[in-house]
Amino acid sequence: MADVSLRDIYKSFGQNEVIHGISCDIHDGEFIVILGPSGCGKSTVLRMIAGLEVITQGDIAINGKVVNQLEPADRDIAMVFQNYALYPHMTVFKNMAYGLKIRRMPKAEIEERVQRAARILELTEFLDRKPRQLSGGQRQRVAMGRCIVREPKVFLFDEPLSNLDAKLRVQMRLELRNLHETLGITSVYVTHDQVEAMTLGDRLIIMENGYVEQIGSPLEVYERPATIFVAGFIGSPAMNFFEGRASRDGQSLELSGSGSLPVYPHLEPDFCDKAVVVGVRPEHFSLAPEGDGTIKMQVDHLETLGADTLVHGKSGEESSLFTLRLPDIHNYKKGSSLFLSVSPERLHLFDKQSGKRIGD
Amino acid sequence: MEKRVIFKNRVLPYLLVAPQIIITLVFFIWPAFMALYQSVQQEDPFGLKTTFVGLDNFAYIFTDAIYLNSIKVTMIFSFSVAVIAMSTALFLAAMADRVIRGATTYKTFIIWPYAVAPVAAAVLWYFLFNPTVGMISFFLKAIGIDWNFTLKGGQAMVLVILASAWRQISYNFLFFLAGLQAIPKSFIEAAAIDGASPAKRFWTIAFPLLSPTFFFLLVMNLVYAFCDTFGVIHAITEGGPNEATNIMVFKIYHDSFESLDLGGSAAQSVILMFIVIALTVIQFRYIERKVHY
Amino acid sequence: MVEHRPWLTFLTHAILLLGCLIIAFPIYTTFVASTHSLETITSFFPFLPGRHLIENYQQALTVGSGEVGATVGSMMLNSLIMALGIAIGKISISLLSAFAIVYFRFRFRMFFFWMIFITLMLPVEVRILPTHKVVADLNMLDSYSGLIFPLIASATATFLFRQFFMTVPDELCEAHRIDGGGPMRFFFDILLPMSRTSIAALFVILFIYGWNQYLWPLLVTGDESYYTLLIGIKRMLDVGEGQADWHIIMASTMLAMVPPVLVVIFMQKQFVRGMTETEK
Ligand SMILES: Nc1ncnc2c1ncn2[C@@H]1O[C@H](COP(=O)(O)OP(=O)(O)OP(=O)(O)O)[C@@H](O)[C@H]1O
Ligand SMILES: [Mg+2]
Numbered sequence: 051m052a053d054v055s056l057r058d059i060y061k062s063f064g065q066n067e068v069i070h071g072i073s074c075d076i077h078d079g080e081f082i083v084i085l086g087p088s089g090c091g092k093s094t095v096l097r098m099i100a101g102l103e104v105i106t107q108g109d110i111a112i113n114g115k116v117v118n119q120l121e122p123a124d125r126d127i128a129m130v131f132q133n134y135a136l137y138p139h140m141t142v143f144k145n146m147a148y149g150l151k152i153r154r155m156p157k158a159e160i161e162e163r164v165q166r167a168a169r170i171l172e173l174t175e176f177l178d179r180k181p182r183q184l185s186g187g188q189r190q191r192v193a194m195g196r197c198i199v200r201e202p203k204v205f206l207f208d209e210p211l212s213n214l215d216a217k218l219r220v221q222m223r224l225e226l227r228n229l230h231e232t233l234g235i236t237s238v239y240v241t242h243d244q245v246e247a248m249t250l251g252d253r254l255i256i257m258e259n260g261y262v263e264q265i266g267s268p269l270e271v272y273e274r275p276a277t278i279f280v281a282g283f284i285g286s287p288a289m290n291f292f293e294g295r296a297s298r299d300g301q302s303l304e305l306s307g308s309g310s311l312p313v314y315p316h317l318e319p320d321f322c323d324k325a326v327v328v329g330v331r332p333e334h335f336s337l338a339p340e341g342d343g344t345i346k347m348q349v350d351h352l353e354t355l356g357a358d359t360l361v362h363g364k365s366g367e368e369s370s371l372f373t374l375r376l377p378d379i380h381n382y383k384k385g386s387s388l389f390l391s392v393s394p395e396r397l398h399l400f401d402k403q404s405g406k407r408i409g410d
Numbered sequence: 411m412e413k414r415v416i417f418k419n420r421v422l423p424y425l426l427v428a429p430q431i432i433i434t435l436v437f438f439i440w441p442a443f444m445a446l447y448q449s450v451q452q453e454d455p456f457g458l459k460t461t462f463v464g465l466d467n468f469a470y471i472f473t474d475a476i477y478l479n480s481i482k483v484t485m486i487f488s489f490s491v492a493v494i495a496m497s498t499a500l501f502l503a504a505m506a507d508r509v510i511r512g513a514t515t516y517k518t519f520i521i522w523p524y525a526v527a528p529v530a531a532a533v534l535w536y537f538l539f540n541p542t543v544g545m546i547s548f549f550l551k552a553i554g555i556d557w558n559f560t561l562k563g564g565q566a567m568v569l570v571i572l573a574s575a576w577r578q579i580s581y582n583f584l585f586f587l588a589g590l591q592a593i594p595k596s597f598i599e600a601a602a603i604d605g606a607s608p609a610k611r612f613w614t615i616a617f618p619l620l621s622p623t624f625f626f627l628l629v630m631n632l633v634y635a636f637c638d639t640f641g642v643i644h645a646i647t648e649g650g651p652n653e654a655t656n657i658m659v660f661k662i663y664h665d666s667f668e669s670l671d672l673g674g675s676a677a678q679s680v681i682l683m684f685i686v687i688a689l690t691v692i693q694f695r696y697i698e699r700k701v702h703y
Numbered sequence: 704m705v706e707h708r709p710w711l712t713f714l715t716h717a718i719l720l721l722g723c724l725i726i727a728f729p730i731y732t733t734f735v736a737s738t739h740s741l742e743t744i745t746s747f748f749p750f751l752p753g754r755h756l757i758e759n760y761q762q763a764l765t766v767g768s769g770e771v772g773a774t775v776g777s778m779m780l781n782s783l784i785m786a787l788g789i790a791i792g793k794i795s796i797s798l799l800s801a802f803a804i805v806y807f808r809f810r811f812r813m814f815f816f817w818m819i820f821i822t823l824m825l826p827v828e829v830r831i832l833p834t835h836k837v838v839a840d841l842n843m844l845d846s847y848s849g850l851i852f853p854l855i856a857s858a859t860a861t862f863l864f865r866q867f868f869m870t871v872p873d874e875l876c877e878a879h880r881i882d883g884g885g886p887m888r889f890f891f892d893i894l895l896p897m898s899r900t901s902i903a904a905l906f907v908i909l910f911i912y913g914w915n916q917y918l919w920p921l922l923v924t925g926d927e928s929y930y931t932l933l934i935g936i937k938r939m940l941d942v943g944e945g946q947a948d949w950h951i952i953m954a955s956t957m958l959a960m961v962p963p964v965l966v967v968i969f970m971q972k973q974f975v976r977g978m979t980e981t982e983k
Contacts, residue, residue, distance in 0.1 A: 666832040
């Protein structure tokens, strides 16, 4: 059992700095997901924890002990790779046993651990097969098994489900979650799939461009995104953004060309009369009679999903498309107008300049 | 292309390359330097003293009628071997590419002579054409040809060419067939739909697509004829009769070990070395694709 | 492709059959000659195998021919030792150097790489005398090491393995590091077993290459006990004005051809693979 802490980590490849100072404390038994778009540095962070990349600056500590100089094998971690990295010429049993064999564990104990892991992962009948004789999901489980038998302090996963088809991904996600609950081993999980992140993670580290944008529970990042980036990245369909200005009294927002919205609680004086970005999730609009404090929407087209309907439209002539999600089936004509209201606590305000959240 | 993942170790990599590098240095690079060095030295008849003579050895061999003859013989020999081996192989490969049933059997029967050593091939042909016991020489005599390659230079040349080309047919066949089979069938089918005859299809479609293979094989056959055929000459004619089959590599061997002409044989080695290097560099255009550095 | 030109198909088969026959003809006559007595061979040309097969081969294997001074049996053993030595030696040192070049970064790495590459351009034939001198100076004339070591540098094999190692996913090496293994363990436990097919393909062509060496054994062997079979056969032919023992020579030649030919026929897949992958 272990906690992991990253203290102001920097990483450069040659001249090129790709991680610009990351700090985070991962608690014992926690399932942490690092989420972010492709190329943002997720794998790099994970690989630094694993010891596969040298840390340019900063410290990584496992259980309070700085491990910067330790070889991967000595950090007591185990890692599942995106392509599983199973040894192709070894049977499932040997793949799982190999790490233990290198560590000179007695044969009987190896046998026992592998059998136990195989039972947990339902791999017992495949122990004599080679990886190429297995399906994608089974290979994935073998890769898991190889980690489990080691009984490490920390599990590291680098997009372990991304090579599976959609249905299997959902199933394996559940199995992963159950496994974590059974074993309770501290896990760091890298993905660019937000659904995976939201369902698996106790907490998420959301990264962009080598910076951490926000660290928080799935609900926190959904309800209180810290930056415009997080707000736009989490949630599907993505949050709608409107540019606007806070009124002088801090009680309402003037949206460019599409009306004004009341804000509550009122804005701090610092933000009054400033350019802001307002974010509203598609599911947080509601239909309202025409009047003050509503946004007028011109319907462009509909997507009927069965349980919900997505309405895409514009608020003014030059404004861009935004989306609204309504329960049930609706049938609006192109060009018809809708009036939308948002309850003030559902509004997300961001400083236009810094992209940071305003208020709370 | 480089690996992202590497091991860190100061000594191990040197230990790992050491065997290859030591052998390369001792048995390849050093002797090659020695050949270069000796080619500009002259040793006195008693082997006591060597003096630097610049390019005299080269100047000398290029005025030596025997050496000039050897160059001519090598060219005739090499190109004949290449032309015979390649055209026969291409013809057979084109046929084998057509057949559906029995293709693998034919393939097996055509490629196995490649496993026969050039000297062994030489012995086979030597036997067939032997003036006293050879079956073919008997038939040649029966139709009025006075066959005796131990006395007639032209006949000796024909024999060593045949013996050298025979085994090379297999090699060329293998690559031509692989090249032909790699041509997408749709190309050929499209031409067939346009009404082109099989022969026309071969020359207008398959052959141009084979040109890289063709070029590669030409170089390989020339290198083979320049170097590997030593055994054929040594076993059948020893360069004779009357220098008629005295190819360069055989002459180098002969001058080194029988005439003991150090400077001259070194100069000849250097010239052959440059020919082989030139051919390899041309060839390198193809290897390059695999080397990526 | 469906094509209805029966006469053309027939012609194709006829040509191929003829090609096979012509290619096989020298070997057939050799085989026939190896089954007759010397008198039969020299007086007329038998077309069918005779009755002296066992006798001729037995004599070749256990007694030899004329002045050669070594039996075909012992010379075959020498050829086998040389062929195996060259094949195994080339494969081993090439695996090691390819491993170093792909999986390590060290000073002179590229320099070494190009040095190995240069060996492609320097076959024995272009450096006959100085190489002979090196071997003589090292006291390696008339020894197995003299027959084998100077031939085991191999650019081709090194490139082939390098090429293969480049395709091995990096993650495998990383997984191995996390499992706690060092570089040599990775080499022996992971890379080597994964290279099996390449090794087999290379072994086939290198065995043939080694078995068929001629110039090199000619240079380094003076003592009959180190003669390879091909050298021995050439010696059998050197009878001056006398009558060569054709029946024994032919039996010996058959024996010289059988091992590599069998290897090609029974390991044809590996052979073809080896040929086309190394292109040399
Ligand atoms: N070995 C390397 N050398 C140089 N640059 C690298 C190296 N590895 C990664 N990078 C760079 O570092 C940045 C982060 O890469 P990283 O692999 O961590 O991204 P990622 O978030 O895992 O992306 P993905 O979701 O596509 O896997 C990228 O810009 C990448 O180009
Ligand atoms: Mg990644």
